[in-house]
Amino acid sequence: MEWWLLLIIILGALLALMATGLPVAFCFLLINLVGAVVLWGGAAGLYNLITSMFRSVTTFGLLPLPLFIFMGEVLAHSGMATRVIDAVDKWLGGIRARLALLAVAGGVIIGALSGSTPGAAAILGDALAPDMTKRGYKKPMVIGPIIGSAGLAIIIPPSGMAVFLATIGNISVGRLLIAGILPGLVMAVLYATYIIGRCRLEPSLAPAYVVPPAPLFEKLVALAKNVVPLGIIIFAVTGFIFVGFCTPSEAAAWGAATSFILAACYKGVSWEMVKRTLAGTLNISVMMFMIFLGAIAFSQILAYSGATKALVQLTVHLPVAPILIIIFTQIVVLFLGMFIDQTSIMMITLPIFMPIVEVLGFNDVWFGMITLINLGIANRTPPFGFLLFVMKGISSPDTTMGDIWRAAIPYIMCDMLVMALIMVFPALALWLPGVMR
Numbered sequence: 001m002e003w004w005l006l007l008i009i010i011l012g013a014l015l016a017l018m019a020t021g022l023p024v025a026f027c028f029l030l031i032n033l034v035g036a037v038v039l040w041g042g043a044a045g046l047y048n049l050i051t052s053m054f055r056s057v058t059t060f061g062l063l064p065l066p067l068f069i070f071m072g073e074v075l076a077h078s079g080m081a082t083r084v085i086d087a088v089d090k091w092l093g094g095i096r097a098r099l100a101l102l103a104v105a106g107g108v109i110i111g112a113l114s115g116s117t118p119g120a121a122a123i124l125g126d127a128l129a130p131d132m133t134k135r136g137y138k139k140p141m142v143i144g145p146i147i148g149s150a151g152l153a154i155i156i157p158p159s160g161m162a163v164f165l166a167t168i169g170n171i172s173v174g175r176l177l178i179a180g181i182l183p184g185l186v187m188a189v190l191y192a193t194y195i196i197g198r199c200r201l202e203p204s205l206a207p208a209y210v211v212p213p214a215p216l217f218e219k220l221v222a223l224a225k226n227v228v229p230l231g232i233i234i235f236a237v238t239g240f241i242f243v244g245f246c247t248p249s250e251a252a253a254w255g256a257a258t259s260f261i262l263a264a265c266y267k268g269v270s271w272e273m274v275k276r277t278l279a280g281t282l283n284i285s286v287m288m289f290m291i292f293l294g295a296i297a298f299s300q301i302l303a304y305s306g307a308t309k310a311l312v313q314l315t316v317h318l319p320v321a322p323i324l325i326i327i328f329t330q331i332v333v334l335f336l337g338m339f340i341d342q343t344s345i346m347m348i349t350l351p352i353f354m355p356i357v358e359v360l361g362f363n364d365v366w367f368g369m370i371t372l373i374n375l376g377i378a379n380r381t382p383p384f385g386f387l388l389f390v391m392k393g394i395s396s397p398d399t400t401m402g403d404i405w406r407a408a409i410p411y412i413m414c415d416m417l418v419m420a421l422i423m424v425f426p427a428l429a430l431w432l433p434g435v436m437r
Contacts, residue, residue, distance in 0.1 A: 003306040003307045004307070004310070006305045006306070006307060007302070007311075010031065010035065010301070010302070010305070010307075013034075014027060014028070017030060018340060018344065025287070025290035025291045025293070028291070028298050028347060031294075031298065031301075032049055032053075032298055036048065036049035036297075039304050040304065052300060053293045062163070062167055062289075062292070063252060063253075064163045064173065064248045064249050064251070064252035065160050065164060065285065065288060065289075067249075067252035067253055067255065067256040068114075068158045068159070068160040068256075069116065069280075069281050069285055069288075070256045070259075070281045071114055071158065071233070071252075071255050071256055071259045072113075072114030072116035072119045072153075072160075073119075073276070073278075073281050074259045074260055074263050074277055075113050075114045075119075075123075075259065076114070076122070076123060076280075077268075077276050077277050077280075078263035078266065078268030078269065078273055078277075079268045080230065080266060081106075081113075081114075081123045081127070082123075084106065084109050084110070084226055084227055084230060085102065085106045085124075086222070087222040087225070087226040087227045088109070088227070089102055090214045090218065090219045090222050091223070093213065096200075096203070096208050097141065097196065097199040097205075097206035099131060099135065099137065099206070100132070100137070100145040100199070101145075101192055101195060103124050103128055103146050103148075104188050104191045104192050106123075106124055106128070106149065107120060107124060107148075107150055107151075107188065107191075108149070108184070108188050109227070109230070110123055110124070111149075111155070111159075111184065112156050112157070112158075112234045113230060113233055114153060114158075116153055116284075117151060117153045117154050117376070117387060118386065118390050120149070120150040120152070120153040121146060121150035121387055121390045121391060122394060124146045124149060124150055125146050125390075125394035125395070128146065129146060129394060129395065129396075133396060135206075135209055136207040136209075137205065137207070138204065139399060139403045139407060140403075140406065140407045141195070141198075141199070141206045142395075142407075143391055143395060143403065143408070144195075144407035144410060144411060145191065146391065147380055147387055147388075147391050147407065147408050148191050148380075148408070148410075148414070150387060151376045151377075151380060151387065151415070154372060154375065154376040154379070155183055155187065155372060155373060156181065156184035157177040157178065157180055157238045157241070158177065158238070158252065158255060159180060159372070160288070161342060161372065162177050162180060162368075163177070163248070164288060164292065164346065165350070165368055165371065165372055165375070166368060168292070168299075168350045168351075169346075169350045169354045169364065169368055170364075171364045171365060171368045172364075173248045174247065174248045175433035176365055176368050176369065176372070177238070177241060177248060178241060178433050179365050179368070179369045179429045179430065179432065180369060180372065180429075181432055182428055182429070182431065183369060183373065183418050183422060183429055186418055186421070186428070187373075187414060187418050190417065190418065191411060191414055194410055194411075194414060229262055230262065232258055232262070233255055233258050233259050233262065236251065236254040236255045236258045237251045237252060237254065238251075240254060244436065291343045291344075291347065294347065298347060299350070299351030302351050302352065311352055311356065312356050315360070316356075316359055322360045322362070323423065325360065326357070326360075326362065326370075326423070327423075329353050329356070329371075330371070330374050332349060333345055333349060333371060333374045333378065334374055334381070336348065336349070337374070337378025337381045337385070338378075338381050338382065338383065338385075341378075341386060342386075345375060345378060346371075346375070349371075350371075353371075363426065363430060365429065365430060365433055366426050366429050366430055369422060369429040370422055370423065370429075373415055373418060373422075374415075376415060377412050377416070380408045380411065381412065383401075383405075385408075388404050388405065388408065392404060
């Protein structure tokens with residue numbers, strides 16, 4: 001059978017199974033079972049599939065994933081995130097759109113403490129949305145900054161999705177995590193610039209109101225008490241990886257332990273908090289590992305079918321500039337993001353795209369960062385972006401999905417601008433990984 005026909009059958013069957021509503025992990029598992037029997041030879045193929053799946057998850061490189069998830073759960077259930085937002089709020093004073101800018105600042109800090117985008121959206125929404133609505137902020141300036149800033153959690157380390165992408169794409173986990181620092185900060189600056197500019201053009205979006213000034217001593221105490229200690233967690237993860245003190249897995253263990261100790265110091269640890277944290281960590285981790293089981297076997301089946309090799313050869317001989325091929329891969333990711341979740345997109349595309357990237361001579365960390373930003377966009381892309389539904393759940397009852405879609409568009413455009421900047425100036429993503437020890 002021709003490779004292209006086999007590829008169409010495999011991808012078509014996969015998408016058809018997803019359309020039935022079957023969990024993603026089971027969709028890939030069924031495809032892998034059939035592929036192993038047909039392509040690898042009956043019982044022997046099933047044995048090879050099982051051993052391959054076992055090896056794929058018993059790897060030290062995947063350890064940061066559940067530990068980063070644990071950090072996010074501790075942050076969400078201990079109340080530390082609310083303390084950070086309150087402390088930063090004291091420093092913003094009475095500037096226009098202060099709550100929208102607070103969402104951006106909070107998104108950066110929460111992103112540096114937790115790799116959970118939905119968790120960041122829930123924290124920011126619960127802490128800021130009611131007050132923004134009460135202060136007369138219009139829906140674009142309530143929804144937009146929250147849904148935009150929550151997306152920073154997928155870019156700024158520690159990012160569980162970056163670990164997942166790096167492992168599937170055979171990219172250095174540590175370098176991809178560090179590569180997200182500068183792009184994440186640039187995205188935050190663009191968000192803040194847009195908010196300030198938009199509110200100057202349309203002051204009614206964020207009405208000004210009098211904010212009693214906080215004494216400098218009170219600001220410093222809030223900063224020292226609620227923000228600076230959390231810098232320990234950030235350094236325990238990102239700093240240790242950057243200076244080469246430990247591997248990403250070891251740094252994740254430091255971060256998880258530090259976050260729990262700090263939560264205890266803030267008296268945020270209770271039996272109920274521990275149960276919710278462990279349950280959330282277990283649920284998300286098992287789901288991610290089940291999906292990862294299917295991803296590795298799926299890439300091997302594609303390779304064995306000959307589709308991966310043939311696609312690479314076809315791509316190399318296309319009469320177009322290599323960068324146009326990279327742009328096309330991102331268009332595919334953006335399109336898929338309108339309909340399916342991030343993990344499914346990675347599992348479908350990376351086994352095909354990464355060999356092409358390697359043959360074309362592009363840096364894998366550079367490509368991984370562009371794709372990671374694009375996956376963040378997928379979280380907010382109509383009609384099925386997951387963050388859109390998270391925002392719907394925490395917004396006022398009169399908020400429609402149309403309101404959320406329109407509010408998300410400017411932040412999606414900012415993300416696309418950062419993607420373009422990284423393509424033109426690769427050092428934006430590669431400089432920090434290049435100076436790592």
